[in-house]
Amino acid sequence: MNGVEMVRVVVDAEKCIGIGQCELLEPEIFRLDDETAISVVVGDGLLPCDRASLIADKCPSASISIGR
Amino acid sequence: MIDVATPSIYLDGIPHDRLGAIRDLPGLMWHPYETNGFWAVTRHVDVGEVSKHPEVYSSGIGHTNLWDLEADALEARRTIIDSDAPDHTRLRRLVSRAFTPRNIMVWEETTRSIAAELLDGFIAGGGGDWVDLVAAPLPIRVILTILGVPVEDAAFLKQLSDHLIEGTTGEMTLPDDAFGNTTPLRLLPFGSPASFAMYEYGERIGAERTADPRDDLVTHLVLAESNGDRLTPTEYKNFFQVLVFAGNETTRTAITHGAEAFAMFPDEWNRLMADPSLMESAVEEVLRWATPVMHMRRTAAVDTSLAGTEIAAGDKVVMWYTSANRDPEVFEDPARFDISRLDYEHVSFGGGGPHFCLGAFLARMEIRVLLEEMLKRNLVLSKEGEPVRAPSNFVHGVLSLDLGVA
Numbered sequence: 001m002n003g004v005e006m007v008r009v010v011v012d013a014e015k016c017i018g019i020g021q022c023e024l025l026e027p028e029i030f031r032l033d034d035e036t037a038i039s040v041v042v043g044d045g046l047l048p049c050d051r052a053s054l055i056a057d058k059c060p061s062a063s064i065s066i067g068r
Numbered sequence: 069m070i071d072v073a074t075p076s077i078y079l080d081g082i083p084h085d086r087l088g089a090i091r092d093l094p095g096l097m098w099h100p101y102e103t104n105g106f107w108a109v110t111r112h113v114d115v116g117e118v119s120k121h122p123e124v125y126s127s128g129i130g131h132t133n134l135w136d137l138e139a140d141a142l143e144a145r146r147t148i149i150d151s152d153a154p155d156h157t158r159l160r161r162l163v164s165r166a167f168t169p170r171n172i173m174v175w176e177e178t179t180r181s182i183a184a185e186l187l188d189g190f191i192a193g194g195g196g197d198w199v200d201l202v203a204a205p206l207p208i209r210v211i212l213t214i215l216g217v218p219v220e221d222a223a224f225l226k227q228l229s230d231h232l233i234e235g236t237t238g239e240m241t242l243p244d245d246a247f248g249n250t251t252p253l254r255l256l257p258f259g260s261p262a263s264f265a266m267y268e269y270g271e272r273i274g275a276e277r278t279a280d281p282r283d284d285l286v287t288h289l290v291l292a293e294s295n296g297d298r299l300t301p302t303e304y305k306n307f308f309q310v311l312v313f314a315g316n317e318t319t320r321t322a323i324t325h326g327a328e329a330f331a332m333f334p335d336e337w338n339r340l341m342a343d344p345s346l347m348e349s350a351v352e353e354v355l356r357w358a359t360p361v362m363h364m365r366r367t368a369a370v371d372t373s374l375a376g377t378e379i380a381a382g383d384k385v386v387m388w389y390t391s392a393n394r395d396p397e398v399f400e401d402p403a404r405f406d407i408s409r410l411d412y413e414h415v416s417f418g419g420g421g422p423h424f425c426l427g428a429f430l431a432r433m434e435i436r437v438l439l440e441e442m443l444k445r446n447l448v449l450s451k452e453g454e455p456v457r458a459p460s461n462f463v464h465g466v467l468s469l470d471l472g473v474a
Contacts, residue, residue: 017157017422018164020429037165060424062120 005049008067009056011039015063022064025055039063072108072388073101073134075237075459082362082464084403087391095377099386104136106365106384107377110391112398112415114375118366118387119419125366125385127423128152132365133236133462134386137254144255144302147310149364149423156422159303162292163311166214166285169429175214179434182209183441191447195472198449203323203469204316207434211315214430215308216284217273225269229313231262236462257309270308271301285311317463318360319431322416323438324455324466325358329405331449331471336407341443350407351435356414357405360464362390364418389415390464448474 009029011022018037022030031042047055049066056064070086077083090097091110099108109118118125128151131137137145148159165171186202193201208222208229217225228247234240235258244253247265256263277287289304299307330337340350368383379385392415394402399411417425425431450472458465 017160018168019424020164020168020170024169024429032165032168032170035165037161037168060418060420061422062420 006046007049007052008045009041009047009052010045010065010067011041012063012065013038015061017061017063019060021058021060022055025058026051069100070097071099073099073461075239075461078461078464079457079459081457082359082390084391084394087388088394090388091391091395095375096379101134101384102136104384106134106386107374107379108386108388109374110388110395111375112392112395112413112419115387115389115392115415115419117374117419118385119415119421119423122152122156122366122421122423124369124372126152126369127366128155129369129382130365130367130384134363134365134384141254145257145306146302147257147306148426149310153422158297159299159307160422160426162289162299163285163307163426166288167426167428167430172429172433175210175430176433176437178213179206179210179437180441182206183434183438187438187441187445187447191445191473195450195452196470198327198469198471199320199324199466200468202438203320203327203466206323206438207319207431208312208316210430210434211312214285214315215311216277216282216286217312221269225266225312226316228262228266228269229317232258232260232266232313233317233458233460233463233465234258235260235262236460237458239459257306257313263309266309266312267305270305270312274304274308315427315430317465318427319434321360321464321466322355322358322431322435324469325360325464326354326435326439327449327471328451328455328466328469329354329357331451333405334448336405337448340407340439341446344440344443346407347436347439349409350439351432352414353405353407353409354435354439355416355431356393356399356409358464359390359393359414359416361416362460362462362464363388364423387415387419389418392419450474 016038022039023032030039052066070090072086090108096107099106132150190201208226209219212219242261246261249261249264251264253259274290278290281287340346363386365386368379368381370381372379417428452470452472455469456467
């Protein structure tokens with residue numbers, strides 16, 4: 001992974017409405033809670049910068065942002 | 069002014085030439101409509117902008133259809149579709165769990181067995197009305213299974229759903245008191261007495277599940293609590309209505325236009341048969357091609373501007389998905405049915421934002437499973453006549469489509 005900038009994704013639980021696009025694209029990183037269907041970041045939440053941007057962009061409720 | 073609202077225009081198919089002409093105008097076109105016109109949003113980029121800014125373009129202030137509703141009618145008919153946060157968020161979270169990609173997978177085998185049964189019947193009969201034999205029964209049976217409604221009632225609920233479509237065409241065939249309706253039509257979804265029957269049915273099944281809970285979506289709707297709230301009776305019956313209606317009508321439309329497209333462009337079907345790895349993009353192309361819901365309306369919550377046009381608070385803003393899905397700025401050769409497109413950011417499930425179609429992953433799964441079962445049977449469809457279209461400016465509905473088995 002040398003040379004690939006890794007960033008941390010964050011889910012805004014207030015905005016998330018449980019569509020599941022993130023879990024579909026990155027099941028290792030995002031997991032929809034079985035009860036609430038709100039997306040939760042599992043593990044360290046690290047993704048290559050380009051991939052994280054794409055996933056944030058694809059979230060229909062714009063609930064995913066990128067931290068460092 | 070270029071008219072794209074008169075329903076009868078749609079009897080001959082989508083007026084792509086008219087929509088394209090609006091797309092090419094500078095800014096947004098003001099479209100007169102009844103006593104209160106709207107801004108026609110036809111470009112892909114502008115549909116995305118409206119969709120992703122619900123704080124500016126509200127779903128709850130007005131109606132999400134073209135016509136206006138009086139305040140009491142809007143309240144009586146309000147669904148998850150005609151809501152803004154925080155109400156929308158609460159309603160959406162109540163049901164989102166049932167429709168996530170992971171939970172939709174649970175229904176794949178059920179869907180596959182229904183699709184197999186319907187296709188075998190269609191093939192055995194040498195073809196016929198694709199809508200009646202395949203496209204309509206598949207999604208209604210699946211959504212009723214998810215809801216936990218007896219599948220024997222599929223034909224009745226499909227009939228009600230068909231009458232709701234009529235409510236968007238201005239060609240009602242039902243008397244006001246059909247199904248024993250006693251509610252003023254303006255208080256019923258689509259102004260249809262069939263909505264009264266849908267409400268009654270939903271209330272009855274809801275009462276049964278309240279008394280005798282099961283592991284199904286109706287039970288979840290009547291018993292679930294979100295932030296300590298339960299659905300009010302009005303919220304519940306509108307939710308039931310919208311799940312039955314949207315859960316069958318739109319996917320039926322996609323399956324119908326998809327089958328017609330594969331019959332019209334056999335080279336594309338041959339490509340899919342030769343290379344099933346094209347399935348994912350083929351499903352998306354079917355969705356783009358069909359665009360089952362042709363528009364949704366928003367109402368400006370504040371003064372704003374879009375594409376250089378000033379929009380005043382209270383103005384109606386209508387997103388023409390059917391135009392955005394043919395926008396040459398996004399889609400290369402947009403009038404071509406091409407199952408290998410990579411530029412498949414269609415807006416058939418909306419242009420993003422919190423109202424993104426709840427059933428998107430269910431619809432995708434149903435279309436994929438049906439195509440897989442068609443491939444398995446080497447089914448080649450032939451077009452035996454022109455589709456009979458619904459005279460609707462809202463749904464891209466087809467009432468019947470004669471297809472043969474080639």
